Every structure is written in structure tokens, then in C-alpha cells.
Amino acid sequence: MSHQGLSSQTIAVVGGGISGITTALEAAEAGYDVVLLERSPSLGGRVAQLNRYFPKLCHPTCGLEINYQRIKKNRRIKVYTMATVANVAGSRGDFTLTVTLSPRHVKTTCTACGDCAAAAETTVANPFNYGLDQLKAAYLPHEMAFPMRYVVAPQVIGTPEGERIKAACKYDAIDLDEQESSFELKAGAIVWATGWQPYDAGRITPYHYDESPDIVTNVEMERLAAHDGPTKGKILRPSTGEPPKRVALIQCAGSRDYNHLPYCSRICCLASMKHAAYLREQYADVEVDIYYIDIRAHDKLENFYKKLRNDPQVRWIKSKPASIVPGPDGVPLVCGENTLTREIYRTPYDMVVLAVGMQPSTAAGRPAMDVPMDEYGFIVPEGSDGGLMSAGVASGPLDVSMSVQSATAAALKAIQAVSGRARP
Amino acid sequence: MTATSPTPRKKYDLNFARWVYENVDGGDRMAKCMQCGTCSGSCPIGDQMDYGPRKLFMMIRAGMKEAVLTSNTIWNCVSCYNCVVRCPRQVPVTYILHDLAALAVKEGYAEAKTADNARFAKAFWWSAQKWGRTDERLVTMKYYFSTGIGDGIKKGMANQKIAMAMVKTKRMHLTMPHKVKGTKELQAILAKAHEIEERGNNGQ
Numbered sequence A: 001m002s003h004q005g006l007s008s009q010t011i012a013v014v015g016g017g018i019s020g021i022t023t024a025l026e027a028a029e030a031g032y033d034v035v036l037l038e039r040s041p042s043l044g045g046r047v048a049q050l051n052r053y054f055p056k057l058c059h060p061t062c063g064l065e066i067n068y069q070r071i072k073k074n075r076r077i078k079v080y081t082m083a084t085v086a087n088v089a090g091s092r093g094d095f096t097l098t099v100t101l102s103p104r105h106v107k108t109t110c111t112a113c114g115d116c117a118a119a120a121e122t123t124v125a126n127p128f129n130y131g132l133d134q135l136k137a138a139y140l141p142h143e144m145a146f147p148m149r150y151v152v153a154p155q156v157i158g159t160p161e162g163e164r165i166k167a168a169c170k171y172d173a174i175d176l177d178e179q180e181s182s183f184e185l186k187a188g189a190i191v192w193a194t195g196w197q198p199y200d201a202g203r204i205t206p207y208h209y210d211e212s213p214d215i216v217t218n219v220e221m222e223r224l225a226a227h228d229g230p231t232k233g234k235i236l237r238p239s240t241g242e243p244p245k246r247v248a249l250i251q252c253a254g255s256r257d258y259n260h261l262p263y264c265s266r267i268c269c270l271a272s273m274k275h276a277a278y279l280r281e282q283y284a285d286v287e288v289d290i291y292y293i294d295i296r297a298h299d300k301l302e303n304f305y306k307k308l309r310n311d312p313q314v315r316w317i318k319s320k321p322a323s324i325v326p327g328p329d330g331v332p333l334v335c336g337e338n339t340l341t342r343e344i345y346r347t348p349y350d351m352v353v354l355a356v357g358m359q360p361s362t363a364a365g366r367p368a369m370d371v372p373m374d375e376y377g378f379i380v381p382e383g384s385d386g387g388l389m390s391a392g393v394a395s396g397p398l399d400v401s402m403s404v405q406s407a408t409a410a411a412l413k414a415i416q417a418v419s420g421r422a423r424p
Numbered sequence B: 001m002t003a004t005s006p007t008p009r010k011k012y013d014l015n016f017a018r019w020v021y022e023n024v025d026g027g028d029r030m031a032k033c034m035q036c037g038t039c040s041g042s043c044p045i046g047d048q049m050d051y052g053p054r055k056l057f058m059m060i061r062a063g064m065k066e067a068v069l070t071s072n073t074i075w076n077c078v079s080c081y082n083c084v085v086r087c088p089r090q091v092p093v094t095y096i097l098h099d100l101a102a103l104a105v106k107e108g109y110a111e112a113k114t115a116d117n118a119r120f121a122k123a124f125w126w127s128a129q130k131w132g133r134t135d136e137r138l139v140t141m142k143y144y145f146s147t148g149i150g151d152g153i154k155k156g157m158a159n160q161k162i163a164m165a166m167v168k169t170k171r172m173h174l175t176m177p178h179k180v181k182g183t184k185e186l187q188a189i190l191a192k193a194h195e196i197e198e199r200g201n202n203g204q
């Protein structure tokens, strides 16, 4: 339908994390057609990979499940998974997106029974658990995947194992011949909700992340604490499989640092406090040391901080560690200066968790069009002609509730853009 | 002695931080210091410094001029640059410490004469400006004897074995000091540099 010279009123949302889902739902529930494009086989983004989320420590599956129900009920939303945008042409009201679909090799008739996985022998690194464990080459992305549909990994395509996997499916849902395909999509506005990736801890050379299994990142800690993670939710020292007695949480690992990410990711202080809470919940005797430059628990999150402050087994050390080195017998030593006492410390820990920051997804691959970005690669919330916007962490480092606010704002802006309404 | 900072030889000088930001090599970046402790924690001899760079920078901000310029931190830096490469704010800590040491010398603080590294730096400079080269033997001698004849002989005797080994491997020689070709020109360059420096200082 043409409307005031706009050839399309569809809103394209790129990225199906909590932000993209929110934008899509808000716009669709206001009566607009939405196409949601997600690169991975399931919606949910990084939130699905959290064990629980602050401030209330509820399970992310709960919030996501409600949203999935809303998507299922809404005929205006069309979801594509394993979809990326290869090219964008046109301008506000008249964009043409070239969407590329990677083969999933599993059709919609899949019932997620798991017979294919049972037939598979090859294993692949599990991206959902940040490669901490392995998956069968026919797999469900995770327990709460949406859509609830298996994926066959490219490694077994064209092999006898692939044929066995196909034969195991009672519903004939496996299509080994599926090829990459693409289609054109008309849209009046595009919302980039492409989110973030954890900063590569290996680049912080003095912290020797790659040299000790007991030095992990905060995103890995989320998986170690999750019931569907590699340790079934028991936080164990990776090198020994024993419960850790002393754990160091390192704030600003590669953040607020001109050599790495110059900005503050805003959520890591709370994320680490949450990790302290996970540990204290699991082990009565564990000691947790939080190394920080300064604690940033903004507005309502201050209460979480205050509560944890009262725990005598959580120590707060005002210091950015200068180095973390694998000591004798591989025990990581955290070294630096305590800036309140001027003590030079060299403290051994069973486990060290690096609170790495959120780097915009654009760092791994530029968007398919020239979207306006800031110096760090975050996409500015509003493009020049009013037809492009960003939502959630694609626009800046935000927690979930701030992401949802930003996504709702983006939905409204997108509606204004496709309905041709002037904005002040 | 030339007065370099606006109010020389003061215990407290509330303009000291600003002066450092504007006049010390890398001082402008020091304004970005967030007191994280990476520098002092990275220092291989951090436990042999009275304050360490982080605390010293805070003292500069607090205007504690005398305490800063009499501290051993400015003399004990070994220029390993660990702190410089790790500093999240890219503060060139080493440059700042060296410039502060030079300032302490200019302003005539006793510590700037007695500190071990100050004595060594002086001996080094004596050789460098005289011949354009450092003569290991004469620099060492000058440094050893800077604390008195008796002390110098004692130190010399204690290190005799090392000295002989260095001579044997041609790391040290016993003939005339090696020189650069144009020592006259070198001295003219140094004199000019000194003049420019003085002019800069007086122009403030």
C-alpha cells in the first residue's frame, strides 16, 4: 500500500535479541508489518545465554518465553532465522534489502524429538556455551530455542553420517540438499538491533587468558552457572573440576582502556556482583574478591550493591590488576597495587573471572549499508533521513531494561518513519 | 638555579598540578589518570618506591610539591615501560617521572643530589657531554667516588672481578676514552639546547 509517497510500510528489524524482539513486537502490536531477521538459528540473542539476570535474578527464559508467545500470536511478524542482510538499497519508505538465508537443513516439520542427534557421531564446538563443550552435529541450539527446531551442521553434509542422520528422522524433516538462498525484501524503515559480542580476552596480553583454563570470562561464567551449561550449573574450577575456594572477579578487563575498549560497558559491575551471588549461593565457604577501579551500580541497581556489601565473604579491592599470571602448578596469580593501602599484592586464586565489556557486533562485520556509527562502532540511534534507527546494545552499552526502553523508542520512530508522520 | 615552576621550593603549591599538566612531557595525559593502580602494580621495583607513580600523581593533584620532588619514586624508575604500555589512559608515566627528576635537580632539592640514581645520571651525563659517548670505566669510577674516596675504593674493590671480565670481553677498555668525531659541535649543540631551555623557562 502506498502512503504519502512511501512505497513500503513494512519495518525490517535486523537482530533477534531482546531488543530486536521488543521492537518487532511493539511495532506489530501497534498494527504494523514487521520482518525480523536473525543471524543465528534461534531468537533470544545474548540474553538467552545468561543464567539469570539482575537486578531480580530471574531466569531469562521466563521473559523470553512471554515474548515468543506474543510473536506466535501475532500474524504481522514474520521471523527469519539464519538470515543476514547482504545488501540494502534505497531510502526511507523505499528500502530493498537483500536477505541471505544459510541452510539449516531442517524443515518446519521438525518436532525436536532428537532422533537425528542420536544418530550423529561428529561433534562441533557449542556456540551457545562459548565453545566450553561440544554438541552433536545435529543439534537443538539450546533448550529454549525459538523456533524449536534442530540444525544440521555443515560438517556432516555430503557424508554417510549425514545420510544416517536424515534416515533417523521419522518426519522426513531433514533436507541435506538445502542451499544458501536469498530474497529481496521491501521495507520502509530498518531497525538495527545487532547487539554485541564479548571483547576478546586474549587481546589483554598481561592477563594470560589463553594460558590458563582457570581464567575465564564473565560470559563463560554465565554458562558455568547455568543448568544447561557445560557443568550443569555447578560452578567448578575448570582445571580440576573441584569447587573453587577462592575466586577473583576482575572488573574493567579491557574496558575504560584506550588500548582496548575505551568506554565503560555499564553492566559489568552488576554482572560480576551477580557472579558473586551465584558463587555464594552454591558454596557456603567460598571467598570472592572483586577487583575494581570504581563500582558503577547506577540508580536502582545500587541496592544490589549495598546488599552484597554486607556479605563478609565478599571482599572489595580497589585496584585494576596489572597482570594475571599462571603461577607454579598453574594457579593463577593476580598481581597489582591495592590503591587504598598501597600494598603490592600477588594473590593466588582457584578461578579468575575477567569482566570483559560489550563490543558492538559491527566490530566483527560492518552492516550491509553505510549506517551512521560512533567512534566505537555503535550505530547512532537515528539515521539522517529518518528511515534508519538502532535499538539496544547496537546503539550503546545497555542492560536489558535499558535495551527494552531503547527498542520501544526505536519501534515508535520506525512507525513514524513508515507512516510518513513528521517528527519534531 | 633557575626557578622553573611558578612558586619554587614550596611544601604545598596548589598550582603544581596545572604546572605539570602544561610543562612536563606527557603531563597533559596525566590529567586523564583514573588512579587504577596499573602503573604501580606493573612496576618491577614497585615495592622499592616510597609512593609509586599512581600515588605520586595523586600527590601532584593535591599540590604536595615538596613531597613529590623529594620522593625516591622519581629516581627509582628503571624505564622498563611496563606501566606505559599497560596504562589504560595511555599516560607516559616514564617520561613524567624523568621530567620530575630533572625539575627536582633544577630546584636544588637535597634528595636530587644524594639519590643513587641522581649520582649515576650525573656521571653518565658528564661522560656523554664530554665525549659524546659513555665510557664504562670512567662513568663507573665517577659514580663510585661520588660518595667519597674511601667509599669509592671499597665499591671498586668489590666489583673488581666483574670489571676484569668486562675488560677481557672488550665491554670495557683501559686506554683513552672513545670519542665521537665532532665533540666541539656536540658541545655547541648542547649549549644551544641549554639556552633554548632556559629561554623557555624564563618565558613563563
Ligand SMILES: Cc1cc2nc3c(=O)[nH]c(=O)nc-3n(C[C@H](O)[C@H](O)[C@H](O)COP(=O)(O)OP(=O)(O)OC[C@H]3O[C@@H](n4cnc5c(N)ncnc54)[C@H](O)[C@@H]3O)c2cc1C
Binding pocket: A014, A015, A016, A017, A018, A019, A020, A037, A038, A039, A040, A043, A044, A045, A046, A047, A050, A052, A053, A054, A055, A083, A084, A085, A193, A194, A195, A196, A197, A218, A219, A222, A267, A271, A274, A356, A357, A358, A361, A391, A392, A393, A394, A398, A399, A400, A401, A403
Ligand atoms: C556477562 C554479562 C552479563 C550480563 N548480565 C545481565 C543481567 O544480568 N541483566 C541485564 O539487564 N543485562 C545483562 N547483560 C547485558 C545484556 O546481555 C544486554 O543488555 C542484552 O544482551 C542486549 O540485547 P540486544 O538484543 O541489544 O543484543 P544481543 O543480545 O547481542 O542480540 C543481538 C542479536 O542480533 C543478532 N545479530 C547480530 N548481528 C546480526 C546481523 N548482522 N544480522 C542478523 N542478526 C544479527 C545476534 O545473533 C543476536 O541474536 C549482561 C552482559 C554481560 C556481558
